[in-house]
Amino acid sequence: MAKRIALAQLSSCWGCDQSLVDLHLGLLDVLPKLDIVFWPTVVDYKLADLEALPNRSVHIGMVEGSCRTKEDLHLLKVMREKCKTLVAWGSCSIFGGVQGLANQWDLKELLERKFIQAETVTDPRIPDENMPGFTEHITPNPQIVECDVLLPGCPPTSENTLDALTALLTNKPFDLPTKTVCDQCPMERKEKHIKKFKRNYEGNIEAGKCILDQGYLCLGFATMGLCGAQCPSVTTPCKGCFGPTPIMSDHGAKIISALGAVAEMEPEELKGSFPDPIGSFYFTDYAASYLSKMRGKERGQEH
Amino acid sequence: MGEEKTIRIDPVTRLEGHGALTIKLGKDNKVKDIQYNVGSTRFFEKFLTGRPMEEAPRIAPRICGICPIPHHLASVKAVEAAWDVTPPPAAVKLRRLMIEAKQLSSHAIHFYALAAPDFVFGPFADPAVRNVAAVLKHLPDVTVQAIKIMQFGQELIRDVGAKAIHPVTAIPGGMLNALTEEDRDKWLKQIPELFENVNKTVELAKTVVNAYIDVITKLAVTPTYYIGLTNNGVLDIYEGNVRVMGPDGKVVADFEPKDYTKYYGEHIPDHSYATHIYYKPAGYPDGIWRANTLARCNVAEKMATPLAQEALKEMRDLVGRPSHHTFVYHYARIVELVQAAEWIKILLEDPLIVSDDIKLTDVEPKAGDGVGIVEAPRGTLLHNYTSDEEGMLVHANLIVATNNNIAGIEKSLMTAAKQIFEDKALDSLKLPDPLVKT
Numbered sequence: 252m253a254k255r256i257a258l259a260q261l262s263s264c265w266g267c268d269q270s271l272v273d274l275h276l277g278l279l280d281v282l283p284k285l286d287i288v289f290w291p292t293v294v295d296y297k298l299a300d301l302e303a304l305p306n307r308s309v310h311i312g313m314v315e316g317s318c319r320t321k322e323d324l325h326l327l328k329v330m331r332e333k334c335k336t337l338v339a340w341g342s343c344s345i346f347g348g349v350q351g352l353a354n355q356w357d358l359k360e361l362l363e364r365k366f367i368q369a370e371t372v373t374d375p376r377i378p379d380e381n382m383p384g385f386t387e388h389i390t391p392n393p394q395i396v397e398c399d400v401l402l403p404g405c406p407p408t409s410e411n412t413l414d415a416l417t418a419l420l421t422n423k424p425f426d427l428p429t430k431t432v433c434d435q436c437p438m439e440r441k442e443k444h445i446k447k448f449k450r451n452y453e454g455n456i457e458a459g460k461c462i463l464d465q466g467y468l469c470l471g472f473a474t475m476g477l478c479g480a481q482c483p484s485v486t487t488p489c490k491g492c493f494g495p496t497p498i499m500s501d502h503g504a505k506i507i508s509a510l511g512a513v514a515e516m517e518p519e520e521l522k523g524s525f526p527d528p529i530g531s532f533y534f535t536d537y538a539a540s541y542l543s544k545m546r547g548k549e550r551g552q553e554h
Numbered sequence: 555m556g557e558e559k560t561i562r563i564d565p566v567t568r569l570e571g572h573g574a575l576t577i578k579l580g581k582d583n584k585v586k587d588i589q590y591n592v593g594s595t596r597f598f599e600k601f602l603t604g605r606p607m608e609e610a611p612r613i614a615p616r617i618c619g620i621c622p623i624p625h626h627l628a629s630v631k632a633v634e635a636a637w638d639v640t641p642p643p644a645a646v647k648l649r650r651l652m653i654e655a656k657q658l659s660s661h662a663i664h665f666y667a668l669a670a671p672d673f674v675f676g677p678f679a680d681p682a683v684r685n686v687a688a689v690l691k692h693l694p695d696v697t698v699q700a701i702k703i704m705q706f707g708q709e710l711i712r713d714v715g716a717k718a719i720h721p722v723t724a725i726p727g728g729m730l731n732a733l734t735e736e737d738r739d740k741w742l743k744q745i746p747e748l749f750e751n752v753n754k755t756v757e758l759a760k761t762v763v764n765a766y767i768d769v770i771t772k773l774a775v776t777p778t779y780y781i782g783l784t785n786n787g788v789l790d791i792y793e794g795n796v797r798v799m800g801p802d803g804k805v806v807a808d809f810e811p812k813d814y815t816k817y818y819g820e821h822i823p824d825h826s827y828a829t830h831i832y833y834k835p836a837g838y839p840d841g842i843w844r845a846n847t848l849a850r851c852n853v854a855e856k857m858a859t860p861l862a863q864e865a866l867k868e869m870r871d872l873v874g875r876p877s878h879h880t881f882v883y884h885y886a887r888i889v890e891l892v893q894a895a896e897w898i899k900i901l902l903e904d905p906l907i908v909s910d911d912i913k914l915t916d917v918e919p920k921a922g923d924g925v926g927i928v929e930a931p932r933g934t935l936l937h938n939y940t941s942d943e944e945g946m947l948v949h950a951n952l953i954v955a956t957n958n959n960i961a962g963i964e965k966s967l968m969t970a971a972k973q974i975f976e977d978k979a980l981d982s983l984k985l986p987d988p989l990v991k992t
Contacts (some may be wrong), residue, residue, distance in 0.1 A: 266619020275705040295681035350596040371820035380825040485731040509652040
């Protein structure tokens, strides 16, 4: 018997959707097990159709993206009402995502940059007719509604999404690993003697050897190991897009303390190596960080 | 006499992004207003600032999970333009391989998963079955050929870009990851099957076009300007000049990416967060242009590859140049799909594609301003960044592909709505029997 599923996209890039589609021929096995009751990207059911379903009548709800607009907030709450098991799908959903970096600014500054100041704009105004309006800042979905399952990644790999769906379809638990990307990475690690951090265009990253050892900021050590180390495996530094492991309390704090321990550098010099600590250490999870919360509190904002 | 009413379609489905449609009808079904309401934006222009500029190519792909490769590459090209960096030729070939692979998979997903359900089941089929899951059920062979094209594109991107969605290997000065000979050989072996599936797609597209020719040539035919990249007049999605064609088919501008502010106007509507990009010298709304497949096929004199050129010729014999037929976007998509497949073959057969000489080691950041343009599947994509002496990004302007189409979509919706509500076009248009009856 197929299980009813709803897939909803809040403000996001739709990459989680593409990742599901990238199961390719695997879709032929998965789709028949699903009775899709809402998935605007693929089927023609409207928001009103979802709203009209009885509460808790959908077995699985997958929510991609984060709440940048009030319409996103509404859709998230409807999904929570209608679905028995709600999955926060992807790093946007769990942590706020890359757009969480916008929490460094007030909404007014964001709106002015986009609609008033952009050099190509010929008739500035903030659109407001039949428009939902924006949230003041991005709040991770699990802080707005209860999410039963968390599946991080930007995006989660196709295999990650299949594993989570398979667990849900067979009533098995889906737990996140405490291991890191380093634990999955095939590069050879040696004792670290980092004397300088290089920017990624400098020099050549040598294949086969730990990228962090070579003095490039590779965040595998502070990032959840679910992706199979897909970037560092091909000499590309990990940017931390799957977020911290469940046992890390703050991603940036973990990164700073670890780098302090391995870099043979004065604290000021280390600090100077990272002129953009927020973007570098909280790539997809700034909205979930203590720093972002403090900024929100300073502004006296609720989501 | 009828009553005034508002029809709201929310959300517009089989679409990537947040769109809704508002149609305001007066008495006697006169169409008073059409709004294409795009209800989300995430402010990348702002939060890209303050980052080391070489990080932009890793942030920008998150603008679109369906077309992250064009963002990755427009972004890295903007950084390189600002820092006066020219990547090695082999790196450029790898980048082109990636963007052609994306064009292939994106065009396949659009044709088969987003558009085909309307043509296979007919536009009046039950919404519950008018989707790709039903195509899978009723036409499994067609679904398998669609999936194989998509898979080819997505997995080839992964071999070059480390990730199929949000690739990471293009950096200022080149690429971080070479293509191995083993991987190259693996893909070369699959080329015959790819072309088999591409040919079947062309045949299916032609069948659909012929069956729906009355709709295609009569409904939503909307003259606009067109914008697209060409390389000396040849359709190119990675590099070249930006060309603009007027509604009468005359080329009105052909300019280098760095000069874009002279030609790009950005109208902010009161009813959409996605802005309306238009041809600035003609003003708004007269200068509304469209991008994407049909626009590229209109502005280009010819295709870059032989089979695609044959397909373009056949299309032009049927609908002319420029074609203002909105539904011909689907046909043009297939013409471009052929070019993407041929480019992939050419690149894989090029010995340089497995070269290790893919990255400069002496890139120096500096204060500068750079524009990077590529063609995303849905149109001309522009990233413009400014950096300070340390190479930190201090200013960004992004004109994403879709925004080139929003005003044009609205305009063609207005045309179609007038035909349907005022002229009762549905009573006279000839529709074929659905391929599959449900």
